[in-house]
Amino acid sequence: xxxxxxxxxxxxxxxxxxxxxxxxxxxxxxxxxxxxxxxxxxxxxxxxxxxxxxxxxxxxxxxxxxxxxxxxxxxxxxxxxxxxxxxxxxxxxxxxxxxxxxxxxxxxxxxxxxxxxxxxxxxxxxxxxxxxxxxxxxxxxxxxxxxxxxxxxxxxxxxxxxxxxxxxxxxxxxxxxxxxxxxxxxxxxxxxxxxxxxxxxxxxxxxxxxxxxxxxxxxxxxxxxxxxxxxxxxxxxxxxxxxxxxxxxxxxxxxxxxxxxxxxxxxxxxxxxxxxxxxxxxxx
Numbered sequence: 106x107x108x109x110x111x112x113x114x115x116x117x118x119x120x121x122x123x124x125x126x127x128x129x130x131x132x133x134x135x136x137x138x139x140x141x142x143x144x145x146x147x148x149x150x151x152x153x154x155x156x157x158x159x160x161x162x163x164x165x166x167x168x169x170x171x172x173x174x175x176x177x178x179x180x181x182x183x184x185x186x187x188x189x190x191x192x193x194x195x196x197x198x199x200x201x202x203x204x205x206x207x208x209x210x211x212x213x214x215x216x217x218x219x220x221x222x223x224x225x226x227x228x229x230x231x232x233x234x235x236x237x238x239x240x241x242x243x244x245x246x247x248x249x250x251x252x253x254x255x256x257x258x259x260x261x262x263x264x265x266x267x268x269x270x271x272x273x274x275x276x277x278x279x280x281x282x283x284x285x286x287x288x289x290x291x292x293x294x295x296x297x298x299x300x301x302x303x304x305x306x307x308x309x310x311x312x313x314x315x316x317x318x319x320x321x322x323x324x325x326x327x328x329x330x331x332x333x334x335x336x337x338x339x340x341x342x343x344x345x346x347x348x349x350x351x352x353x354x355x356x357x358x359x360x361x362x363x364x365x366x367x368x369x370x371x372x373x374x375x376x377x378x379x380x381x382x383x384x385x386x387x388x389x
Contacts, residue, residue, distance in 0.1 A: 109211025115219035125226070132227045136170060136234050143169055156242060163241030168325045170238070171252045174231060175259060175321050178224050179288065182260035183267035186220040187284045190271035200368050209360045217261075217268050217356070224260050228253060251324045251341040258348045259317040263288060265355040272363050292316055311343075315351060320344035 119125055147162050193199040193216075202212060235249045267284045274280045299313040313319055320341045327339050 109207060109215045111207070111211065111215025112218045112222075115215075115222055119222055125223070128223060129226055129230050133230055133234065136231065139169060139173065140166060140234075160242035162243070163238050164243030166238050166241070167235070167244040167248065167252075170231070170235065171256075171321055171325050172318075174228070174252075175256050175317060178228065178256050178260040179263045179317070180285075182221060182224045183263040183284050183288060184281065185223065185267075186217055186264035187267035187271040187280050188277070189220040190216055190268060191277040191280050194271075194275065194367075195277060203364065203367060209363050213268060213272070213356060213359045213363055217264055220268075221260060221264050224264075225257070228256055228260070245339065247339045248324055248327070251339065251345075252321065254345050255317050255321050255324065255341055255348075258345050258352070262348045262352045262355070265352045265359070269355050269359045272359055273366050292318065311347070314344040314347035317344065317348065 143166050144162065147165055148158070153159065190199070193202065207215075232249075232253060235244075235252070238244055239246060239249060266287060267280075270284045270287065271280045274283060295312055295316045296319070299309050299316075303309050303313070324339065324341055327337050
């Protein structure tokens with residue numbers, strides 16, 4: 106398997122844990138609470154009399170669910186990947202993994218996909234809820250499919266970035282801080298460059314594909330940027346492909362650098378100091 110034994114072990118052990126079922130059911134409960142909240146905001150105490158009202162309600166639900174899910178998977182995928190590796194460093198067990206015959210690819214991708222496992226389960230659990238919204242009207246299956254695809258690839262990209270920082274930095278606080286700031290700076294920089302110089306430099310349109318929120322906005326509101334009489338096409342393939350390429354680049358860099366960054370030099374200095382203290386310690 107591409108991810109190696111680390112991911113295989115996580116696949117076998119995680120579904121047996123109670124928190125696996127608790128997280129999945131809790132996430133669906135949160136979605137239904139949002140559904141009730143949007144319903145109260147849309148209808149209030151008014152009586153629903155035609156199918157068009159349900160279509161408007163379904164479209165609003167789809168917009169809220171898509172943006173909320175994208176925000177959650179971006180943040181938690183990055184945090185889970187970074188914290189999973191940071192815990193190995195804090196417990197000094199990452200050194201043991203480096204001493205095994207695991208390849209760099211298995212070490213990096215195994216930890217990445219292991220941390221992504223719970224987010225993948227949550228995204229898969231949300232599919233029946235999105236299909237229920239489709240029955241209300243106002244949303245097509247193409248929109249739902251691309252929304253799920255954007256959330257999935259964005260979660261993998263965010264997790265890849267968190268894993269790179271976690272293998273690079275030694276301190277857990279530095280890892281979480283740099284991961285979060287890096288994600289925010291990347292999204293903000295992409296939007297700033299496209300907003301300021303997008304008309305002057307057409308190639309910035311390709312860079313703007315790295316912002317998953319822009320692509321998600323085009324999916325949930327396909328008529329927002331459509332000003333012609335041509336048929337509306339709903340597709341986020343360019344954005345999904347761009348985020349996939351970004352994930353590949355980040356993981357390739359991590360795979361080639363993981364054994365150069367780890368173990369850190371501080372461990373060798375600590376071992377050297379302890380040896381010197383042992384040599385010069387007065388004997389009783």
